[in-house]
Amino acid sequence: MPWDPARYLSFGSERLRPALDLLARVPLEAPAEVVDLGCGPGHVTRLLEARWPGARMMGVDGSREMLEEARREVPGGRWEQADLAAWHPDRPVDLIYANASLHWLDDHAALFPRLMSFLKPGGCLAVQMPRNHDRPSHQAAFAVVEEGPWRDRLEPLLRRQPVAEPETYLDWLAPSAVTLDIWESDYLHRLEGPDPVVAWTRGSLLVPLLEALEPGEREAFLAAYRDRLRRAYPVDASGRTPFRFRRLFIVAQARAQVSG
Secondary structure, three states: OOOOHHHHHHHHHHHHHHHHHHHHOOOOOOOOEEEEEOOOOOHHHHHHHHHOOOOEEEEEEOOHHHHHHHHHHOOOOEEEEOOOOOOOOOOOEEEEEEEOOHHHOOOHHHHHHHHHOOEEEEEEEEEEEEOOOOOHHHHHHHHHHHHOOOHHHHHHHOOOOOOOOHHHHHHHHHHHEEEEEEEEEEEEEEEOOOOHHHHHHHOOOOHHHHHOOOHHHHHHHHHHHHHHHHHHOOOOOOOOEEEEEEEEEEEEEEOOOOOO
């Protein structure tokens, strides 16, 4: 079950807002080299290109399906399929922009300083990561994994707390950053349609879990998960479903001594 760009973009406006909030805080005026790390279907790459039309823009993603959609979204763009954990540029860049991608990677204590080392002096690392793993949307999935016959297969795939506390990123990044801006935002979405939180997580959290199941098992998993979420996220008087989602933002500007 590969990543599905259409499913991911089914909540396009809600997923786009944090990307725009991050973009608004990037302090660079005219970066020459910009990398959209974990570019997905290219909808944010297009915004980066619009803000800095003179930049040499590259989108990097591990999903062939996402990159195919990105090529349609930004014709003529430069794209690279790569494992984000192992990726490195062929020369220092001005901006590494990573929207909702780095929480899929391990060992942030090594990853974040490594990404900073790829920047030119004064270059910028701009990151947004979901930090919703202690909320019902994620805890319900963890519980269904633990209580089902698929536990042995799925439990190793769980990412129970992939994003550290904000203060931890401060410790990791401060030695290589001349300026450092870290904040969290809690978005309260009002989603429409039947079981919308399930639809939301099917485009992200559930992708690797459902991929590891047989078709019949997927339906059983989703039924159990759906039942839990209906209780956790009831429909309000307007017929919509309130859904709180917390995200962590980091904008770090590299010191002059950082080199690629």
